[in-house]
Amino acid sequence: MNILASIELDFLGSRGFAWWALILCSLGVALIAYGVVQRRRLPASSAGPAPDAADRTMWLAVVTGVASIVYGLGAALLPMMRAAPIAMVFMLAVSGMAVWLFYRRMFEYLGRFRLGVLFALRVLAVIALLLLLFKPVLAFIKRPHHVNTVGIVVDASGSMSVSDQPNEPSRYLQSTLAARILMTELGKQVRVKCFAYDGKHNGPLASADEWNNIPPNGTVTDLPTAIKIATDNGCRQVVLFSDGIQNGPSKISSLASGSVPVYTVRVGSTATQAKGVPDIQIVRVDGPQTAPVDTEVTLTAVIRSTALNDRTVEVYLQQNKATLMEHRLVLQSGPTPQLVHLKFTPHKVGRVVLNVHIPVVPEERTSAGNQQQFPMLITNPQIRVLYLEGRVRPEVGPLRNVLQMDPNINLVSMIRTRPNYFLMHGIREGDHLIGVPTTLKQWEMFKVIILGDESSRFLSAEQQQDIKTAIEHGSGFLMIGGQHNFAAGDWGESVLGPAFPINLEVAAPAQISLPFVPQLTAFGAQSPIFQGIGEWFIGPAGTPAQKQLPPLAGCVAFAGAKPGATVLLTHPTALVNGRPAVVLAVEHYGKGRTAAFAADTTFRWQLMLRTMGDKSPYNRFWGQLIRWLAGESKVKTSNGPSVTVMIRKERYEPNEPVRLRVAVTDMHGQSTRYAHVQATITGPDGKTRMVDLTARQSQVGMYYRNIMPRGSGKYHVSFVATKDHQKLGTDATDFYVMAPGGEMDKLAAEPSVLQRIARLTGGSYTELAGVGDLARIIKAALPPTAQVQRSSFALYNNRAFFLIFIGLMTAEWYFRRKWQLQ
Template sequence: MCPLAVTFFLSRGHSSVAFFALLAICLGLIVYFYINNARALPRWYFAILLAMRVLIVVVLLLFIFEPALIFKRLFTRAPRLLVLVDTSASMSHADPGTGPRIELAKTNLRHSGFLGKLEEQFDISLFRFGATAKPISYGDLRTLQADEEATNLPGACKASLDSARHRGGQVAGIILLTDGIDNSGKRPIEEIAGLGVPVHPIAFGSRLEEDKDFKNVAITNVEHDDFVPKDNTTEIKVLVDAQGYGTRPVRVILRDKQKDKELASQELVLDTQKGAQRVVLKFTPAEIGRIDGEIEIPKLEDENRVGDNRKPITINVTGPRIKVLYIEGVLRAEGKWLMRALQTDPNVDLLYLVKSQEGHFLQRGTVKGISLSNIPTNLETWKRFDVIVLGDVHSSLFTRNQMLDLKEAILDGRGLLLLGGVGALGPGKYAGTPLEDVSPVWFGPANIGQENGEFSWELTDDGEVNPIFTNITQFFPRRGGVAEVPIQKLAGCTRVGAAKPVASVLAVHPAAKGPDGKPLTVVAVANIGNGRSMLVTADTTHRWYLPNSALGREQPFIKLWGQAIRWLASEEVKRDDKPGLTAYTDKGEYEPGEPVRLLAIVRDLQGQATSDASVYVSIIGPSRERTKHDVPKVGGRLGQYELKLTPQTFGPHEAIFEARLGDQPLGKPQSVQFTIGKPDLEMAELSLNEKLLKEIADRTGGTYCSWLNLKDLAAALAADQERRTEPVKFPLHNTPLFFAFFIAMAAVEWYMRKRIQLA
């Protein structure tokens, strides 16, 4: 609050001495005439009459001499005006006819008289700014360089205002010398308006696109999958916009920045049409890990802007997940628990079809890009899966062509798992069909029947060494022996014919015989062409699941089917099935203000995907500041967790992920690095953002102008401040209050005198 100087003034030009002298004479006469009556009146009555007569005389004199009070604002020091000079890299751009923007700004500050005019009324504080504001002296203007990598208009305004208020005094406003290019990712208009001071933008630069000789090729957008399985081809869609180059060809390149290696490229012939063109790059990653790359178009001759010739891209290459199609003809317990086992396997993508009514199947689970409501009807769809599982599905649900296509897919390298059931195998009338050609055994006639008694299958010599039974042989007896760790018996199986010569029988019934007089085959496998085939005639292996669940992923049900699927998919690489988590970000580089996606895939103590864990991530910024966040689970995606957040600081960041199940940690913390702000971001857009600067001025009560009118702005601000110090006159006579007061006092005094009969 600024103090005020108060002056007494007589409007008619009379001397103040004369006014106060006459006032003193009048007061003396009043006291003289009333003193004679003082003894006859009560003291309080006399005091009231005397005071009222004095007030009446004072008001009369005010009417006659017309006095006034003059108020003038006194500043203990001039209000502070903050002058911010944009030193971001875009200010180094040389506009036609004016040269580099930063040099133009420096010249106007040092030689135009702009600062001198402002200093007549303000205390000037100078700042340079890019990502934030830093105080400078007048002498520093000579050596200023436009070398900041980003521009944060709201952050710079706030930082300079905080600095000024910390020093004390009134802040009259902020002057911004800038091209208006803001890449903070924030809402600059709303945030600057919320500071509560007028902001006066002074514009430097021009609209490059309005130049008839403007030339540019820009990558406007890149679309791609964040996660790509190893050895799978992914498509990267790139939008390119060009101006001034006619129909010339350019190369669009995907490059690994860390290895400086070209990964894919595609030629694009530019056109003259308005709007972006689309080009598709195809890339097949050969190594698991994260690729921090960029899409780029090499600089063309005479190109006015090169910062938008590239965009960052991050691809997380994962181990190839096994795509499984599981078809069931009826709802049954075996299908329910097998589906659950495959869904919780972190290395399997499952699409489960179960028949709900004639000719229609319900789909559960997801495999990206595939949606089915019936059994596949062409070879291409069968080939999109690595393993096909046929449960209790009657042959009448297939056409012969569908069976031929499935057979071709198996011969081409896919895996086939055939399960027992009342409507499967022989009882399902598969004998003589193309599927019998790719089975390890002959199915037998439709009346071959079922074995209904409880039993425990016995491993053969081949079974003991086959990878399908790795680490679970202790649960099953050998021929004529007993199991080391006995488990629940199975409730029968489907009878089949003899094993084919190409088959390996892994397990047999302990008592039942097959048509060839040999022990009845229960589990058999075979290599079929380039593919693999497996038969399991039992349909109650789910009996092992709940009683042995304490063993987690090491229990026989999970282990058997997981290893069977991997064998059928010809998967030779051991996958990660240990407790813990795998952490990712969707990118390696983010623009300021762009949300960062933090992702984790979590496995429980048994190595199964779980959504019951608590997942946390600690973000460590460039200054080693640390913040901790909960990472929520993703609905409908077992074991997947995701958090989106927007760090407010530029530079390298580290995300440290942790997962716990109750009080138990799941594996070791995982660290992922990412960066906010790219070195070329500042030069991606060089045109003056006149619209933004005008809106900032309008919302804050400031004034927008071009650098050409810089002196006019200084004069207007100085004149406005001078008007704020002009005196304010307050008349003491020309108000209804004084007149009403005079009448009231006169009437009351007359009444009191009349009451005691004074003359």
């Protein structure tokens, strides 16, 4: 059953715009001439309207005439001014104005009735003439309940970006233009859905205009998958615009089982070859996947070109279309790629996607390889900390773990396990460290230097001088309690001794063995080192701690603090030289900061309060002490759980392994190596598999897994991390595996593939020039119940309206003669 969907008014005479444009111009000329004549006759006229009224009539005639000529000329030159309804109304208004101007001077001779009769006859004659000229038709459109849906799929793979001839539109652009013509020809007989297959768009587009925003740079052409996307979205007929270069994993034979006819349209020449075609390819972009904010980053673009030797191009590094850097490159075409180093400094924390872009040169036939994306994770600045420890003791493991798990700290630890042997962790490529630093440059790589239980003989005088210079230049320095350091280790006589904030004379006894909870001084209570954890310590006036902190086992006895140093913690009961024993003292030294901490049993805090996570006074004390020493006490820390994907690149060659990497923090915002991270991989064939990621021992919080993709196409990977049966978060990413040989290695169109698709599905094959006939074929294939019915009623009749026009003009002539008018 069909229902009335709309009522339309068409104008069959609108194509003859030249006629009514000529009539408008003629009317305009007549009106202007009438106004000029009236102007000349005005002084000599003694009858008729008053001179002022006649003058106004003259100007009205001239203005109307000029407007009529302007509209007529505009319609002849500009298609947008040829809208038939507007032109018809405008012409009726101009004609009515002309009739009124013609008769108004005769008003006092004829009277109201006679003038009305003549005016009506003339206007009705004009209306009859306009209906003959514009031929309006009233149409009633009836649609079926279920309108057939046709899907128009445009191949947006890389080969569609090729121009088969110089200065010719690309295959993709030709396809989208032809697709729009087809949509116009189909009219309202069907409902049209638009698709673009590039491996990224898996559903219908909002409108045909979206084709303009999709670059043809898909890494693989999988025509059966492209057709399936359309049929899965309810399309009963499919039109495919493609060059027929099929290199995806799906088989053409799989289309034989479908019931939807596919009409294929071939785009592109069968003679185009990749060899010798001028082309620029950004093969890949190399660089770090993570970088701290406000730190310069260097990316390396690998560029290969063909048939463009000695051509100069600009290489742009962009983010959100804003150019960060540009580099001028002279191309050296050949098999050996060229390297371009691009530098930028990120200023915002978060994931960013950078784009390396080379503008298309005129000789290029394709732009598919002229850009490459590179995703990065920009993090808060990390504080590089060097922890040198002379022996294995209970304090070492928990301290190293808490610093490693802090997202804002990058720890390098060197723990001596036997004479002249150090267990080293955290050294990065480019550090050039094979042991304890030996140059000032190596010491200054670290923002904070921690020395454990070692005597001054552990470091040479040159090494100590380098540390002292690094502190003066802005580094932080901390020594923690032990049996062989401070005064017992002869640090008072060392080159580094002046940098300590305490008196390094030997005190008696050298160690305080009384267990204690440290007491804050007035300065300590205000220090950022104890922000948020002061309630765990005894107050400056000896007030008991509000929360129970496990007592320390003892501490080194300092002879006192140096003048200019600030004491933050003391022993609540023990005295040294008649004063409360100093537990923590700090000092500004040059541009840097130094600290001396007498205890070495804070691991007790960690053991008893580990369930508090990052809110534990142990974690916060060490984290805030390191930040103060680094001069960055306001550095933001991670809050809460997170899962962040860091895939190296977006596109991979066939048989190239893909490293899946994610960074994970736990419920307390701490990097953790104890989470369970699982990845779900969905391949281009729709099949899924799950793999577990492994914690990277050298970098806490980082998990990885190498996989080998099974075929070319788009892969979607989703990650989920859990710890202690609690979900920490999810993240997802996509990557693409190029087909063997590459999307751009074969550019000649394959009509045989498109012909086979049409034959298997019961459709038809045509070339681009036959799109007009394709609309007729699609309409003819529609079942009668799915066709739109249109009933038209002409609002004119050539013979009848012509006779009416003659009759009206004859009647007007008769009355004019009867009433003795010229």
